[in-house]
Amino acid sequence: MNTQEKIIESATVLFLEKGFDRTSVREIASKANINISLMNYYFRSKEILFETIIDLLIGKAAASLKDILDAEIDLNEKISQYTGKYIDMLIRNPLLVSFVLAVLNRNPEKLIKLKVTDNLYTTKKFSQQLNNEYLKGNIKKVDPEQFYLNMLSLISFPFAMKHLIIEKNQFSQEEFDRFITERKEIIYNTLISYLKP
Amino acid sequence: MNTQEKIIESATVLFLEKGFDRTSVREIASKANINISLMNYYFRSKEILFETIIDLLIGKAAASLKDILDAEIDLNEKISQYTGKYIDMLIRNPLLVSFVLAVLNRNPEKLIKLKVTDNLYTTKKFSQQLNNEYLKGNIKKVDPEQFYLNMLSLISFPFAMKHLIIEKNQFSQEEFDRFITERKEIIYNTLISYLKP
DNA sequence: ATTCATTTTAAACACTTGTTTAAAATGAAT
DNA sequence: ATTCATTTTAAACAAGTGTTTAAAATGAAT
Numbered sequence: 001m002n003t004q005e006k007i008i009e010s011a012t013v014l015f016l017e018k019g020f021d022r023t024s025v026r027e028i029a030s031k032a033n034i035n036i037s038l039m040n041y042y043f044r045s046k047e048i049l050f051e052t053i054i055d056l057l058i059g060k061a062a063a064s065l066k067d068i069l070d071a072e073i074d075l076n077e078k079i080s081q082y083t084g085k086y087i088d089m090l091i092r093n094p095l096l097v098s099f100v101l102a103v104l105n106r107n108p109e110k111l112i113k114l115k116v117t118d119n120l121y122t123t124k125k126f127s128q129q130l131n132n133e134y135l136k137g138n139i140k141k142v143d144p145e146q147f148y149l150n151m152l153s154l155i156s157f158p159f160a161m162k163h164l165i166i167e168k169n170q171f172s173q174e175e176f177d178r179f180i181t182e183r184k185e186i187i188y189n190t191l192i193s194y195l196k197p
Numbered sequence: 198m199n200t201q202e203k204i205i206e207s208a209t210v211l212f213l214e215k216g217f218d219r220t221s222v223r224e225i226a227s228k229a230n231i232n233i234s235l236m237n238y239y240f241r242s243k244e245i246l247f248e249t250i251i252d253l254l255i256g257k258a259a260a261s262l263k264d265i266l267d268a269e270i271d272l273n274e275k276i277s278q279y280t281g282k283y284i285d286m287l288i289r290n291p292l293l294v295s296f297v298l299a300v301l302n303r304n305p306e307k308l309i310k311l312k313v314t315d316n317l318y319t320t321k322k323f324s325q326q327l328n329n330e331y332l333k334g335n336i337k338k339v340d341p342e343q344f345y346l347n348m349l350s351l352i353s354f355p356f357a358m359k360h361l362i363i364e365k366n367q368f369s370q371e372e373f374d375r376f377i378t379e380r381k382e383i384i385y386n387t388l389i390s391y392l393k394p
Numbered sequence: 395a396t397t398c399a400t401t402t403t404a405a406a407c408a409c410t411t412g413t414t415t416a417a418a419a420t421g422a423a424t
Numbered sequence: 425a426t427t428c429a430t431t432t433t434a435a436a437c438a439a440g441t442g443t444t445t446a447a448a449a450t451g452a453a454t
Contacts (some may be wrong), residue, residue, distance in 0.1 A: 242413080
């Protein structure tokens with residue numbers, strides 16, 4: 001593993017855990033076992049390093065999900081798959097939601113200007129599908145923006161609230177994951193029952 | 198307005214807008230038009246000032262909502278009122294969700310140890326009501342924790358995503374508020390349709 | 395073996411941070 | 425008018441920040 005990779009790896013962990021402001025370049029360098037100056041040698045600034053990592057983190061997570069949302073499959077099946085895969089991904093990356101929300105509220109431009117954001121929040125094809133299903137009489141008329149936002153809220157918000165949920169219910173890590181996994185079906189049923197004509 | 202109040206007022210605005218880390222005591226003092234040292238004279242540290250403001254912000258917001266959740270009224274009516282009042286409150290305090298989530302992820306203990314947190318996330322009476330309605334055959338069997346979390350997610354998450362929603366749909370401030378207001382009924386219908394036996 | 399670009403190092407820089415100090419101002423009670 | 429606790433002020437402190445500098449080490453190409 002070369003220096004650049006070491007920096008990225010250490011910085012990713014620290015930025016995820018403590019955010020941009022509370023992570024110092026000295027801490028990153030120390031964790032990566034490299035000299036501080038190398039941070040500015042490979043990336044020109046802490047800021048640029050951060051943007052690089054935002055891009056990496058969101059890019060990896062969003063790509064496969066976007067594919068599901070755009071796939072040409074049955075609506076119910078799509079909602080089920082999307083919910084399931086999204087939650088699986090977040091269980092593997094439990095800090096991702098808070099990280100993205102933190103960036104979004106500190107540097108909205110920073111997130112919005114990224115191409116990966118399109119994958120993070122886009123609904124064009126999905127909206128068409130919802131409209132088609134309505135015209136076919138399969139579902140009731142819904143605002144696709146609102147419906148997609150509902151889906152996203154039900155999936156993501158619990159991870160932003162993780163600490164509170166764990167504390168309040170006295171969950172262990174495993175119990176939290178189980179609680180979240182149970183949500184897959186609940187979220188699916190919630191969304192589908194709303195769509196019923 | 199005395200010095201203490203001036204500090205609280207200025208600090209509240211800045212902490213809400215920029216968070217704890219990116220707000221300096223000098224900035225607060227400057228905005229309040231007072232000497233820096235007065236911050237440590239009235240509050241012993243920036244940290245304590247912050248905790249004071251957390252308490253104030255959450256306390257004000259959570260109290261009335263808790264009352265609705267605990268009230269002895271019809272379940273449908275309760276869900277409708279809770280959703281409506283919660284969203285009204287968040288439209289008046291659009292930065293509150295992000296603020297609370299930021300605190301929750303940086304200093305979980307800080308939030309959890311506060312008494313006001315009980316009002317922020319507690320479901321005891323509401324859970325009983327859900328169970329009762331199930332026994333009466335009025336609704337299907339649901340996990341109260343999950344159902345309450347759904348409610349909270351649908352209400353709160355859009356405010357955490359505000360910047361992205363505005364950007365993506367090219368909303369003005371007023372259009373965002375309208376979009377959110379439309380959600381009241383959508384959220385109500387979503388939750389109710391899921392409860393149908 | 396020498397050259398030379400790439401990579402690494404230690405040290406310093408300029409700046410901001412929260413907090414403390416000790417003196418000064420204020421204003422009500424005697 | 426004096427006392428004295430409360431409040432305000434200016435200045436300094438110690439520590440931490442991201443970044444830059446210039447010298448040193450490295451290692452492949454000549």
